[in-house]
Amino acid sequence: MMKSMWNLVLTILILCALCSSSNAQKKHNYYDGPYISVKGDDIKLQWIANGKVKDSTVHKNAATTFKNHRLPTIDLSNLDFKKDAFIRYDSVDQFVALSDIHGQYDLFIKLIKAQKVIDENNNWIYGDGHLVIVGDIFDRGKKVIETLWFLFFLEKQAEANGGKVHVLLGNHELMVLHNDVRYIDPKYRYTSGAFKTPYNEFFSQETVLGSWLRSKNICTSINDIAFVHGGFSKKVLEKENSLKILNQTFKDNLLDTEPEQNEEDGLLSLLFFDNGPLWYRGYADPSGFNLENANEILNLLNVRSIVVGHTSMPRIVSLHNNKILLIDSSIKFGKTGEVLVYRDSTFYRGQLSGDLILAEDKTNEDSSSPFQYIYNVGDKDLVIKIITDLDELIENKEYEPYQPAQLIAYHNSEFNRSWDIRLRARGNMRKKICHLPPLKIDFKKNTLDYLGFQGGDKLKVVLPCNDTRNYQQGLYKEYLVYKLYEQIDSLALRTKLIDLVFEDNGKAKYEFTGFFIETEEEYQERNDLTILEKGIITSGGIERSNLLKFAFFQYMIMNNDWSFYNRHNVEFIKCKNYKVPLVVPYDFDYAGIVNQDYAMPTDNLGMKHLREANFRCKDVTIEEMKSIVELYNSKKDALLKTVENANYLDKRNKSQFLSDITRFYKKINDEGKWKKKFLNK
Ligand code: ZN
Secondary structure, three states: OOOOHHHOOOOHHHHHHOOEOOOOOOOOOOOEEEEEEEEOOEEEEEEEEOOEEEEEEEEHHHOOEEEEOOEEEEEHHHOOOOOOOOOEEOOOOOEEEEOOOOOOHHHHHHHHHHOOOEOOOOOEOOOOOEEEEEOOOOOOOOOHHHHHHHHHHHHHHHHHOOOEEEEEOOHHHHHHHOOOOOOOOHHHHHHHHHOOOOHHHHHOOOEHHHHHHHOOOOEEEEOOEEEEOOOOOHHHHHHOOOHHHHHHHHHHHHOOOOOOOOOOOOHHHHHHOOOOOOOOOHHHOOOOOOHHHHHHHHHHHOOOEEEEOOOOOOOOEEEOOOOEEEOOOOHHHOOOOOEEEEEOOEEEEEOOOOOEEEOOOOOOOOOOOHHHHHHHOOOOOEEEEEEOOHHHHHHOOOOOOOEEEEEEEEEOOEEEEEEEEEEEEOOOOHHHHOOOOOEEEEEOHHHHHHOOOOOOOEEEEEOOOOOOHHHHHHHHHHHHHHHHHHHHOOOOOOEEEEEEEEEEOOEEEEEEEEEEEOOHHHHHHHHOEEEOOOOOOOHHHOOHHHHHHHHHHHHHOOOOOOEOOOOEOEEEEEEOOOOOOEEEEOOOOOOOOOOOOOOOOOHHHOOOOOOOOOOOOOOOOHHHHHHHHHHHHHHHHHHHHHHHOOOOOOHHHHHHHHHHHHHHHHHHOOHHHHHHHOOOO
């Protein structure tokens, strides 16, 4: 039976009478905590409310409930907990497992609610079922403390109902305990500064959460299914294959101190670094880990399956008939995710909708392609490294032959995944003019299937023309134009900035930012439309309001580098709801607003300057003009805001964009002028 916290009389209102407020952080209007430690008979509380430092000490006998509308409610009379012993559990009818919450408390709650682990009021309703958190509650997100306190109390509720919550430690738990705070959300940094306390001290042995975390295992076993954050490498298992000893070794030696890296043969350093159970990523390597390897590991551990997190996937991935289950379904991005559900001796992927999909079932409409995955990652979250023979690429770029390469994706400098791919140059002018051409990347379909990706197996990437600051800005400007068109037309092609490293013979040769652009195939599928490859389409044949959107945009960005007749830098598309074709622009590197060094005015239009604005649309009526001006006026704030938020642009380029757009708005709102200029041409 769970005591209701509401029955307790003394609330934080009384605690607050004892509060001292010092060191107010007025700049940051945020909430954090509570951080609680128990010393003798005193309970010491620290928290941040509305950016202000708060602390208070209460006697155990007087302690009731900590309540603050934006912070977790804590039953202060219930802060004791049982230490987790290691037990191999069996005959468990059902469990739900997930990993890598990384502070995404709200999404986490939604996911376990959908699987009826908790009810509407977040109370345990899973009976004697088990909930397994496979590491990495800490870092990245903003609701780490909420997640920890929630699990602290849920564990007691589960226990009282014959169920069990397993909180297994991940590498990010260890990082925070070791005061490696590279990945904490800035708000936790402010808290640390405001209390003048190193962040790890909020989780010291004396604190409730700190000692609770130190009582946790790194691995467990339920019905002969092992759970661990990273994975068990063969190297580790050959030295030590007892789950019990592995847990004890972490508890005794590794939670507070880092082993010396140089004792290479020692168990401690083996457990702590790349091959250690909280860091290992070997299972997610499509070319380096096969069924034989899996069987070997399972035999060494004497289990039938292993469930791991740590390596982010677009969804839960089952390998080798559920022998290995990769369950980090990218909850950390806070958008979507899945949980592993085990019931009736079967593994399922539990969806946010509550639906279950057989874990081995690879068909899933929700699964993403590499491009969709890239598109959804947070800005600056991903680095892509490409290793290939760069001399060969540059030498042959005109002929566009494919050549072998390796692609490695990193999240926040952690190694993530690696693929053998092939790539080639593409693009018309750029491959001639630029040192590095735009690229097309081709994955082997089976290496994508292996990791749960689905859909397009190609990527298109645009690189800065050359490795200079100026060209990097040029690329940013072109990318920004794509983002501006997204504001105008929902049918715009999608793009995403990504940091890239090009490596040749082990040496990093280029490091810059490029952008990925959706392929035609994926664009068609996403929008449920067809790109028209053949036939002559003139401006007269295109849906009028779409044509005007397009022509006005090209006018705004001073782009003349397009032609319907040659299908140059335009896609004609056929949508279900329209009888006539629509048009979508791409490739903006010759636009006046982008103003690339290599761009020249278009000869056949008789242009003298690149930055000439030409309105290339015929027979526009006054009514059409009025309605398109109205549409653009309604988008003005959004366009200017998109530019304001483009922090990758330097000051000079940003203000040039702003003044170009502002000038465009002046012109289109001067009725007298446009009547003369645009109408009945
Ligand atoms: Zn991890």
